[in-house]
Amino acid sequence: MPFKPSPNIGKNKAGVPLNLTPQYLIQHFDAAANATGAISWMLSPKSKVSAHLHIDREGNITQLVAFNRIAHHAGESEWRGLFGMNSRSIGIEIQNTGSQDYTAKQMDAVAEVSKLLVSYYNLKEVIGHEDVAPIRKNDPSGTKVNLFDWAGLLIVCGLAPSTKATTADLNIRRGQGTQFPVVTKIPKGDAVFELNRIGTWSKIQVVGSNQSGWVSNAYLTKAI
Structure with missing residues (x-):
């Protein structure tokens, strides 16, 4: 795996690189x-952005930041009451314009490297930029939240989600709360994977598709 070091990493006021002890994979x-173009942008000091890994359409992986250093991939972000996810996570950038299907080679590479990272660093969760910055970002799932196979990835990583069923017709939303737009609706009785649960909201993925998003978990059965 080639390593092309990005200058865009977390440093203290003296310019010394800050250490990262990752808890999450984004x-x-x-x-x-x-x-x-994507890699060149993350190598440019002008961009001020970076990620630990980049995976292209052929599944080729390029490392840009060491895993014990902070990459600038999440920006202003929050997850489970934790703010500033750059200092808590490893970031993977996957080549996609934002409206394309991911290739099989890409997803195989994402799954393989994610599994290794989760195991080696004992990471708590694998989540998306869309989860930690839902107002600003919709990656990697896209505007309709239907591009990315979260359940398949979590199963490979040993973080298999539970399977539940809906007890009512439900709106699937972009984020946790009724302030987020509805992306689609699913009928009562649909089987879903519960990917994440925060309070009264759960991120789900409809079984048999890549459609995901957030629903009120008051309308989900116990695991089936």
């Missing part, structure tokens, strides 16, 4: 037309 898409 998936992104790069919104780029090609890997060369």
